[in-house]
Amino acid sequence: MAEVCEVHKQHMDKILKVKKKLPSQEIDLEVSDFFDALGNPSRLNIVFALMEDELCTCDLSNISNLSVSAVSHQLRILKDRKIVTYRKDGKNVFYRLSDNHIKDILKIALEHIKEDH
Template sequence: MKPTSPDSGDSECCNYEEHDDKIRMARKNLPEEEKLLEISDFFDALGNPTRVKILLAIMDVELCTCDLSAITGLSLSAISHQLRILKDRHIVTYRKDGKNVFYRLDDRHITDIVNKTLEHLGESEGR
């Protein structure tokens, strides 16, 4: 049995000219699994409307859990759960002040990436 043979250099199908070369090259250039997961985890963290709302809201002002609950119309609990995901992925960070916890973006890069995306989506508008 040879079902897809993920690790050998040969292919199951598709016998055009540069086929094997392309596969070898592409496979060689792929980052290792851990890095791949890191990348997809990052995007996954931004891939949810509630979390995007949170990110956009704290883009230029720090806000507490309760603010974000009021802004999004979601329960404190729901927001807190989502904030934990964003914290774990190092996308937001926080500062405690008495009973409040204020959140802000962890990194200037996040802003850049989000802006780049807005730009991208903006230019393909009305498609």
């Protein structure tokens, strides 16, 4: 914070009120990590695919036109951020969305994008 601006008295009330309602830094970080996971075209593409069906790493590589390795790296991020879960079946590892909030959010985001033409 190098620069300083003067906070007017009328603004001070607002500011204090807003500060009180703000989520903790911990929540802020967790939520931004969540959005960050969806904020990359390759990962989002994977997530869109998983909205439709359970898919293995190889399938996702095929669908997304990414190398198997790149997909696997991105899946690790999605796994860490609790956006996908997986089950092993022989040599395959099948991924799916971890809960319905993800779908809800994606649907609203799609609406949002389509609305501002």
